[in-house]
Amino acid sequence: MIDNAAVELSRLQFGLTAMYHFLFVPLTLGLSIVLGIMESVYVMTGRKIWRDMTQYWGMLFGINFAMGVATGITMEFQFGTNWAYYSHYVGDIFGVPLAIEGLMAFFLEASFIGLFFFGWNRMSGLGHLAVTWLVALGSNLSALWILVANGWMQNPVGAAFNFHSMRMELTSFKDVLFNPVAQAKFVHTVSAGYVTGAVFVMAVSAWFLLKGRNIEFAKRSMTVAASFGLAAALSVVVLGDESGYTASQNQKMKVAAIEAMWETEPAPASFTIFGIPDLAARQTRDAIRVPWMLGLIATRSLDQEVPGIKPLVAEAESRVRSGMLAYGALATARAHPDDAAAKATLEAHVKDLGYGLLLKRYTDNVTDATPAQIEQAAWDTVPNVLPLFWSFRFMVGIGFFFIAFFAGAFWLSAKRQLDRHRWFLRLALLILPLPWISSELGWFVAENGRQPWTIDGVLPTFLSASSITAGSVWLSLAGFVLFYSALAVIELFLMVKYIRLGPEADAGASPASLAPGRAGA
Amino acid sequence: MIMAFLDYPTLRVIWWLLLGVLLIGFAIMDGFDLGVGILLPFVARSDGERRVAINTVGPVWEGNQVWLILGAGAIFAAWPAIYAVAFSGFYLAMFVVLCSLILRPVGFKYRSKVACPRWRAVWDWALFLGGFVPALIFGVAVGNALLGAPFAFDETLRMTYHGGFFGLLTPFAVVSGLVSVAMLTMHGGAWLAAKAAGPVADRARVATFVAAFLLIILFAAAGVWAANLEGYRISGAFAHDADSNPLGKIVVRETGAWLANYRSMPWTMAAPALGFAGAMLAGLTAWRRHEILAFLASAISVFGVIATAGLSMFPFILPSSFAPASSLTVWDASSSRTTLLIMLVAVIVFLPVVLAYTAFVYRVLRGRVTERQVEANHHSY
Secondary structure, three states: OOOHHHHHHHHHHHHHHHHHHHHHHHHHHHHHHHHHHHHHHHHHHOOHHHHHHHHHHHHHHHHHHHHHHHHHHHHHHHHHHHOHHHHHHHHHHHHHHHHHHHHHHHHHHHHHHHHHHHOOOOOOHHHHHHHHHHHHHHHHHHHHHHHHHHHHHHOOOOEEEEOOOOEEEEOOHHHHHOOHHHHHHHHHHHHHHHHHHHHHHHHHHHHHHHHOOOHHHHHHHHHHHHHHHHHHHHHHHHHHHHHHHHHHHHOHHHHHHHOOOOOOOOOOOOEEEEEEEEOOOOEEEEEEEEOOHHHHHHHOOOOOOOOOHHHHHHHHHHHHHHHHHHHHHHHHHHHOOOOHHHHHHHHHHHHHHHHHHHHHHOOOOOOOOOHHHHHHHHHHOOOOHHHHHHHHHHHHHHHHHHHHHHHHHHHHHHOOOOOOOHHHHHHHHHOOOHHHHHHHHHHHHHHHOOOOEEEOOOEEHHHHOOOOOHHHHHHHHHHHHHHHHHHHHHHHHHHHHHHHHHHHHHHHOOOHHHOOOOOOO | OHHHHOOHHHHHHHHHHHHHHHHHHHHHHHHHHHHHHHHHHHHOOOHHHHHHHHHHHOOOHHHHHHHHHHHHHHHHHHOHHHHHHHHHHOHHHHHHHHHHHHHHHHHHHHHHHOOOHHHHHHHHHHHHHHHHHHHHHHHHHHHHHHHOEOEEEOOOOOEEEOOOOHHHOOHHHHHHHHHHHHHHHHHHHHHHHHHEOOHHHHHHHHHHHHHHHHHHHHHHHHHHHHHOOEEEEEEOOOOOOOOOOOOOOEEEEEEOHHHHHHHHOHHHHHHHHHHHHHHHHHHHHHHOOOHHHHHHHHHHHHHHHHHHHHHHHOOEEEOEOOOHHHOEEOOOOOOOHHHHHHHHHHHHHHHHHHHHHHHHHHHHOOOOEOHHHHHHOOOOO
């Protein structure tokens, strides 16, 4: 009944459009704060160069922001278009942070972004500064609510199954909001955005310095980016560690898969720096291990075990069997809502209902599954080990590199030597793609590591999809690829054009904009 | 005390009203942006004039579009079954709406970043489509809601849809789409008449008059047609406070059922009356150069037209033509009581704040947009 091709295509479409959307989000997050800092300096010192900086980086921010807004609508709509059963099954909880995001955050950001561009001569200096910070606040709150929603997919707290309405329903909004997974992911994600903003400002400024133009402008921009970037890079890694810790408490299978750890090791577990996970043989070859390290990261102790994949699969198998009982009782309870025995069985096993639903792939009745099917369903709980293992390691490597890079930049900036070393400027330009690569890898680890679930332990991905035909999804997917590619070309063309034009073109084009602001003078 | 007053059926009706508030908010606030897009090729001839038209909405359209994002988010949270059925059932129509909506942010932002006339002409078309296509399809969607959509639920409440993209384009639905296009064109015209300077405003006044005239004719035609449609009615007793399960009722189809609410609650006739009266007033006042009055009258008309569709169908929100018992109504398609309550608190706290700073933004940006202003400010679109 569920068209498997439509499910896989919907996954591909969601993954591609989400990753595309996230090309623009981190730069918005990071640059919004950079703009706030620069304009604050302008208002405090009254020096025009800081206003020029705010306006120039603000214009590049605008080119990027338009794409973020445009591609964000797609994300919201897709839950309904391609994941209709998901929307029905968890909309009661998942929809809440999305709606509050619109109400509390996106309205703020989008209402004031117009004044950021059009309000320079219509408001006092302080008034405009407030607008800029409100845009930054809106962007960051927006990320908070989106990650509350995403955190709930990883760790579904504060909700319970209702068999009358055949869906999950909210029991505690407080638990959803203060979900530890969501909180750790929020700070990790916005910090990654700040690093992106800092690297962007560093790279473009380095290019100016290499060309020998806009020296004062570029040096000041770099100074802001160096200190902001160092703080952000440290925060990404510390909160990434926090994410790892919360994941090890709630998503043990994800951690085991990222580590390609097939068996439980005696505590404290070692961390595999290099290795070749062999899925068929269910072991990791040529591994180089650091003793104790994983145990320390994942459990923050020396005596707790980090469970391996095989014992977790054995645990999943018993949960699948329990889930079969829940599913059988659910069918009885829906047909006869007064059947007390069925309701008691359902209540006893409802926490494993999601594991029972994994069997839907093999048998529509669930309750008649063979032992082979049950074993298969249990092994389905293992995500894609090989790409997770390597994506995670590249992401972490890039994260540590940023700490070193920004520490160096901070040092040079403190010694006022940012423009002295051409090798450093070339390096700053060269690493421009790295924050985007690590952000995309991070999302891949988080969301592919969540498989086979959309809601961890509650709803399998293949059941979440809409009952649409593969043909329709092919059509929309092809449309998105063509349309988004064209937009990417246009965006890059404009970005490069306006970077090359530089701040002098921006300021020079408009005599009106040179009228002094009221603040600071 | 308040908790006891806000029982489940009351909360459901409140959220039905809030759904209306958000959709009407979208149509009034983002509606004039869409209308400006539709009118762009007709009221502005030179590049300078086009930039005037675009810059009347340039600083505010982003905030306005959040009404749509919030509307969709609120349907997701408060009416998840409707979100699931409407978005996946109208799959390709949604895709087309999405693409045309995406043209708008990039169109506004990128059009004037390159001086080449051909570049700008392409974006002008993009902005026209970005206004016209969503206006048309949202109207077509409302028409299909009045007709009923071909969907059914199975025992696990999984929805199957038994129709395709072109099945949406029935004559009645197309007329509904045209009502929506005329309405938002009138509204965009009234905005331009009040906000633009020079020949753009003059042409916009004429456009407002013509669109208001067309709206009156089309709205009347759609009304007569809808009165003679096979509407839907819940038959027999049916609990209004039960957990949401859209399979627990019996629904019958009857010609003229969409008039039942106007018979039992005559005050509801105020909605279509406001739709007509607002449009007449908007047309006349635009003609007589009372532009601000014209914009307010147009907003009242938008309110009346959308409220008419909602009130005709109450308590149905999205009936099913394929399996009427699967129809989604106020009583069986909502979120849980807890979720409705929390969302209500969020709306009560944040919506007034949103309205306050929106008003502030419009106040800062008051005054007509002239060609000279657009030329002088390098941030102009």
